[in-house]
Amino acid sequence: MKEQEFLNEIKEIQLLTEAIGLLEWDSQTGMPEASSDFRGETVGYISGMAFERSVGPKVQEALAYFEDHSEELSEVGLAVYNKVKEDYELNHSIPAERMQAYNTALTNAHAAWLKARKAKDFAEMKNEIQTIVDFLKEFIPYWKKDEATNYDVLLNQYEPGLTVEKLDQIFAQVKAGIMEIRTTVAEKGTVPRTDFLSRQVTKAQQRRFVSGVAEQLGYDFSRGRLDDTVHPFMLALNRKDARITTRWDETDFTMATFGVIHEAGHGIYEQSIDSKYDYTPLATGASMGIHESQSLFNEIIIGSNKQFWQKQFPFFKECTEGTFDDIDFETFYDSLKETKASLVRIEADSLTYPLHIIIRYEIEKMIFNEDVSVADLPQIWNDKYEEYLGIRPENDLEGIVQDVHWSGGSFGYFPSYALGYMYAAQLRHAMGQEIDVDTILASDDYSVIKNWLTEHIHQYGASRKPNQLIMDATGEALNPQYLIDYMKSIYYDVYKITE
Amino acid sequence: MKEQEFLNEIKEIQLLTEAIGLLEWDSQTGMPEASSDFRGETVGYISGMAFERSVGPKVQEALAYFEDHSEELSEVGLAVYNKVKEDYELNHSIPAERMQAYNTALTNAHAAWLKARKAKDFAEMKNEIQTIVDFLKEFIPYWKKDEATNYDVLLNQYEPGLTVEKLDQIFAQVKAGIMEIRTTVAEKGTVPRTDFLSRQVTKAQQRRFVSGVAEQLGYDFSRGRLDDTVHPFMLALNRKDARITTRWDETDFTMATFGVIHEAGHGIYEQSIDSKYDYTPLATGASMGIHESQSLFNEIIIGSNKQFWQKQFPFFKECTEGTFDDIDFETFYDSLKETKASLVRIEADSLTYPLHIIIRYEIEKMIFNEDVSVADLPQIWNDKYEEYLGIRPENDLEGIVQDVHWSGGSFGYFPSYALGYMYAAQLRHAMGQEIDVDTILASDDYSVIKNWLTEHIHQYGASRKPNQLIMDATGEALNPQYLIDYMKSIYYDVYKITE
Known part of the structure; x- marks a missing residue:
C-alpha cells in the first residue's frame, strides 16, 4: 500500500x-x-x-x-x-x-x-x-x-475534547452573565425604537445590500453563489464552490441581512482552507463549534459592531432607495440590537440565544446521564423556559418540537451553537490584541480581519482539533468571560446603561 | 440471474x-x-x-x-x-x-x-x-x-435504421422544395415588417409570457424548471425532473420565446414517458431525431400557427405592458416568420434551417465515404453556402468552426435536426386526420394535442425505434413532402403569395 x-x-x-x-x-x-x-x-x-x-x-x-x-x-x-x-x-x-x-x-x-x-x-x-x-x-x-459519562461520548462526536464537566462550569458562568445583563437591561435600560424595521424592503434591494456586505467581508462569489431556500444553510462542495442560501422577508430585512452575513462566515471558512487538503476529509471545518464561530463572528461580532454599521449605513440607505431617510444612524443601529425573550431558538436575539442552548443541553444531559423519562420532557422544557426566559410555550410547536435535531438523532449537537458564540468572542478579543478591529470595520477594506481568521483558523481545515485551534489562536483554553463582556458592552451601549 | x-x-x-x-x-x-x-x-x-x-x-x-x-x-x-x-x-x-x-x-x-x-x-x-x-x-x-457504407454506420448511431441511400433522396427533395419556396418568395413575396421586434422587452416580461405559453403547451413546471444558460438545452434527470434552460435578449424577445417553446417540447416528451420505464435506459427519447421532432413540433408547427398566435397575442400584449400597442395582429404574426439567408445555423429561420443541415450532411458523407481531405473542408463549406444560400462566410467562425459537434466526434448527428423537422410536419399531418388542430390552437385547452403526441410518441420512450414510431403514428415511412407543403403554406401566407 x-x-x-x-x-x-x-x-x-x-x-x-x-x-x-x-x-x-x-x-x-x-x-x-x-x-x-x-x-x-x-x-x-x-x-x-x-x-x-x-x-x-x-x-x-x-x-x-x-x-x-x-x-x-x-x-x-x-x-x-x-x-x-x-x-x-x-x-x-x-x-x-x-x-x-x-x-x-x-x-x-x-x-x-x-x-x-x-x-x-x-x-x-x-x-x-x-x-x-x-x-x-x-x-x-x-x-x-x-469519556467520563454517556453524554460526554455524544458531545465528543461534534466537538472533540468537550466534556460535561467543562460545559457545566462554562454554561453556569454564561447563564449567570446573561441573566445579569438581562436584569440590568430590564431594570435600567431604554428600549430602542424598532417600528421602522418592518418597512418594505424588496428582495432585490435586500439582495443588493447583503451581497455587497458579504463580498466586503471576504465571501468570494466567484467561488460561491447565493440562492433562496426555506431553511438557510451553507454547503461547500469544495473550496472553490461554497454555496450559501437565505430566505427573504420583505417586511423584515434583518432576517436575510444577518442570515447572509452568518452563512457567508461559513462560506469564507470553507473557501479559505489550504489547497493541500483538497479531495480529503480535512477540507472542511474543524468541528461544528468552530464552524459556528466563523459564521457567528460575522453575525454577532461584526454584525453588532457600531463602526461596521456606521460604515455600511450609507450603502444600506442607497440600496433601500429612500425608505429609511428619516432614520438617523444611532436609531438605526440600536434597533438592530433589541433583546426580547422568545420561545423559538432560531428567532432569538444574540443575548438570549445561549439560554435556548443551555436549556437543550441540560435536558440532553438528563436524558443520557440521569435517565429521565422521555414522556416528562415537555414539562421539563416548559418549566425551564419559564425559569430562564420568563415565558412559557402554549403548545409543543412553540416548545419541544420546534427543532429537527432530536428526531435526527443529533443529541450532543446543540452545545456547538453556544460554543460558536464563545469562540467568536474569544477570537475577537485575541484579534484585538494585534489589530484595531473597530478602525478596520470603519474602513473600506476588511481583508485584515479575514486574513487573521484564515491564518489562525480557516487554513487548517479539519487537520487540527477545536481546543488546539483556540489555544493557538488566543493563547488560552475556552473562556466564556469574553462573550459575557462583549454582550455587556453591546447591550449596555444600545440600552443606554452607564454602570 | x-x-x-x-x-x-x-x-x-x-x-x-x-x-x-x-x-x-x-x-x-x-x-x-x-x-x-x-x-x-x-x-x-x-x-x-x-x-x-x-x-x-x-x-x-x-x-x-x-x-x-x-x-x-x-x-x-x-x-x-x-x-x-x-x-x-x-x-x-x-x-x-x-x-x-x-x-x-x-x-x-x-x-x-x-x-x-x-x-x-x-x-x-x-x-x-x-x-x-x-x-x-x-x-x-x-x-x-x-450497413452499406461507412457513413451509414455513424448515421445509425443517432437514428437507428437511417441510411445514406434514403437520406440522399430525402434531402434532394427537401432541398428542391426549399429552393423553390425561396425563389418564389424572393421574386413575388412581400417582405414583412420586422422593425418592432427589437423593442425592449424585459427579461421578467419575457419570462412571464414564455412560462405561460410553455405551461399551456403541456410543460409541467412542478416536474421541471426554467433556468438561464449560455447554450440552451433540456436535461431530464427523470420524468419528474425535466429541466429546460434559455438565454434572454431584451432587444430580441423572439430568441427566448421560440427557445423556450422548443425546449419545452423536449421536456414534455421526457415528462410523458411511461412510468414502467423508470430507472431504465428506456426512460428517454427514441432517438435524437424523434426528440427534435417534439421540440420542433412546438417551435415550428405550433410556433408558426396563425390561430395559436392569434390566441396568444392578447397575453403577449398583457405581458409586454403596452410596448406593442401600435402593432396589429397580422403585422405581428408576419414578423415572426421572416426568412433570410444566414451563415450561422443556430440563427437560421425555419425555412432555411434544413439547408444548413444538408450542407453538413454532404460534407460528412464526403469525409467518410469519399475520403475528402480535412484540409479542404473550409473551401468546400464556403462554396456550399454560396451555392445553397447565396452568401459566403468571411471567416471560419461564421463558417466551419461555428459548431461544436465535429470536435466532439459527433459525425452523423446533424441530420437528426432535419429529421426532426420532417417528422414534426408528418406528425402534424397525421394528427390533422384525427383532430382539428387549428381550432384547438385557437382554444384555451391544448391538451388534446399533447395527449395525441403522448399516445403516439412520448409514452414509448426508447422502447421503439424511430421508423416504427413514425410508421405507427402516421401510417407511412418518413416522407419529406409534408414539410415542404407545410413550409409553403406558412411562408406563402406570410409573404402574400397567391399561386
Whole structure:
C-alpha cells in the first residue's frame, strides 16, 4: 500500500461526497418538488456507496498498513490517516444491522416529527424519540473511550475534547452573565425604537445590500453563489464552490441581512482552507463549534459592531432607495440590537440565544446521564423556559418540537451553537490584541480581519482539533468571560446603561 | 440471474447517470466558474464508474444468460435487455485503450476548437479533426453490421435504421422544395415588417409570457424548471425532473420565446414517458431525431400557427405592458416568420434551417465515404453556402468552426435536426386526420394535442425505434413532402403569395 493509493481511495470517496452535496443543495434550492422520490433513490444509493467505501476493504487495508508504517506518510497523508481512522472507528464499531435499524428509526422519527409539528403535540413523536434514545444508549458503549459519562461520548462526536464537566462550569458562568445583563437591561435600560424595521424592503434591494456586505467581508462569489431556500444553510462542495442560501422577508430585512452575513462566515471558512487538503476529509471545518464561530463572528461580532454599521449605513440607505431617510444612524443601529425573550431558538436575539442552548443541553444531559423519562420532557422544557426566559410555550410547536435535531438523532449537537458564540468572542478579543478591529470595520477594506481568521483558523481545515485551534489562536483554553463582556458592552451601549 | 437482479444493476447505473445529469446541468446554469476543475474530477470519476458498470461483469453475465432465457423476462425486462445489449455492443466492441486514446483526442479537439473560434481559423483545429476522423474510421469496422457504407454506420448511431441511400433522396427533395419556396418568395413575396421586434422587452416580461405559453403547451413546471444558460438545452434527470434552460435578449424577445417553446417540447416528451420505464435506459427519447421532432413540433408547427398566435397575442400584449400597442395582429404574426439567408445555423429561420443541415450532411458523407481531405473542408463549406444560400462566410467562425459537434466526434448527428423537422410536419399531418388542430390552437385547452403526441410518441420512450414510431403514428415511412407543403403554406401566407 502506497500513500498515493490510500489518498486516491479517499479522493474517490470525496468525489462521491461532492456529488451527494450537490444533490442535497439542489433538493433544497429548487428541485422540482414532485421528483423527491427519484432524488431519494439517487442520494440513498450514492450515500450508501460512499459509506461502504469509507469502511471498505481498501480503507481497512490502508489503516492496518499505516498503523505500522506511519513513517511512510507525508505530513498531509498522516493528517488524513488520523482523520480517516477516527471516522472509521466511529462508523465501523456498530454492527451493520443495528446501524441499519437505527437509520430506519431515524426515518420514522422524522415522519413523526412532522406529525408532531402539525399536531403541536410532542405525544406524536414520543415513542420515536424514545427509540432513538435507546439506540444511542446501546451505541454509546461501542463509541466510548475514556469519556467520563454517556453524554460526554455524544458531545465528543461534534466537538472533540468537550466534556460535561467543562460545559457545566462554562454554561453556569454564561447563564449567570446573561441573566445579569438581562436584569440590568430590564431594570435600567431604554428600549430602542424598532417600528421602522418592518418597512418594505424588496428582495432585490435586500439582495443588493447583503451581497455587497458579504463580498466586503471576504465571501468570494466567484467561488460561491447565493440562492433562496426555506431553511438557510451553507454547503461547500469544495473550496472553490461554497454555496450559501437565505430566505427573504420583505417586511423584515434583518432576517436575510444577518442570515447572509452568518452563512457567508461559513462560506469564507470553507473557501479559505489550504489547497493541500483538497479531495480529503480535512477540507472542511474543524468541528461544528468552530464552524459556528466563523459564521457567528460575522453575525454577532461584526454584525453588532457600531463602526461596521456606521460604515455600511450609507450603502444600506442607497440600496433601500429612500425608505429609511428619516432614520438617523444611532436609531438605526440600536434597533438592530433589541433583546426580547422568545420561545423559538432560531428567532432569538444574540443575548438570549445561549439560554435556548443551555436549556437543550441540560435536558440532553438528563436524558443520557440521569435517565429521565422521555414522556416528562415537555414539562421539563416548559418549566425551564419559564425559569430562564420568563415565558412559557402554549403548545409543543412553540416548545419541544420546534427543532429537527432530536428526531435526527443529533443529541450532543446543540452545545456547538453556544460554543460558536464563545469562540467568536474569544477570537475577537485575541484579534484585538494585534489589530484595531473597530478602525478596520470603519474602513473600506476588511481583508485584515479575514486574513487573521484564515491564518489562525480557516487554513487548517479539519487537520487540527477545536481546543488546539483556540489555544493557538488566543493563547488560552475556552473562556466564556469574553462573550459575557462583549454582550455587556453591546447591550449596555444600545440600552443606554452607564454602570 | 433473475430479471430483478439484472434490472437492479441497470437501475444503479441509471442512478449514477442521474447524478451526472445534475452535475452537468449545474455546471451550465450557475456553478461558480472557478470550480470547473473540481467539477471535472467529479464528473469524470462518476461517468467512468457508470461506463465501467455498463460494460462490467454483471451486465455481461445478464446479457449471456438472457440470450438463452429471454422467456424469463417480462415485457419491460425484454425491452431493457434489447437496449442494454445494443449499447453494450456499441461500447464494448472497441478495445478499451483505443477508446481511452479517443477520449483524449476529443479533449484535445475541444481545446483546439476554442482556439479556432478565437482565431476564426479552421487551421487551428485541422489536425485534431483529422485525428478524430482517423479514430472513427478505425472504429467503424468494429461497429459495422449490415450497413452499406461507412457513413451509414455513424448515421445509425443517432437514428437507428437511417441510411445514406434514403437520406440522399430525402434531402434532394427537401432541398428542391426549399429552393423553390425561396425563389418564389424572393421574386413575388412581400417582405414583412420586422422593425418592432427589437423593442425592449424585459427579461421578467419575457419570462412571464414564455412560462405561460410553455405551461399551456403541456410543460409541467412542478416536474421541471426554467433556468438561464449560455447554450440552451433540456436535461431530464427523470420524468419528474425535466429541466429546460434559455438565454434572454431584451432587444430580441423572439430568441427566448421560440427557445423556450422548443425546449419545452423536449421536456414534455421526457415528462410523458411511461412510468414502467423508470430507472431504465428506456426512460428517454427514441432517438435524437424523434426528440427534435417534439421540440420542433412546438417551435415550428405550433410556433408558426396563425390561430395559436392569434390566441396568444392578447397575453403577449398583457405581458409586454403596452410596448406593442401600435402593432396589429397580422403585422405581428408576419414578423415572426421572416426568412433570410444566414451563415450561422443556430440563427437560421425555419425555412432555411434544413439547408444548413444538408450542407453538413454532404460534407460528412464526403469525409467518410469519399475520403475528402480535412484540409479542404473550409473551401468546400464556403462554396456550399454560396451555392445553397447565396452568401459566403468571411471567416471560419461564421463558417466551419461555428459548431461544436465535429470536435466532439459527433459525425452523423446533424441530420437528426432535419429529421426532426420532417417528422414534426408528418406528425402534424397525421394528427390533422384525427383532430382539428387549428381550432384547438385557437382554444384555451391544448391538451388534446399533447395527449395525441403522448399516445403516439412520448409514452414509448426508447422502447421503439424511430421508423416504427413514425410508421405507427402516421401510417407511412418518413416522407419529406409534408414539410415542404407545410413550409409553403406558412411562408406563402406570410409573404402574400397567391399561386
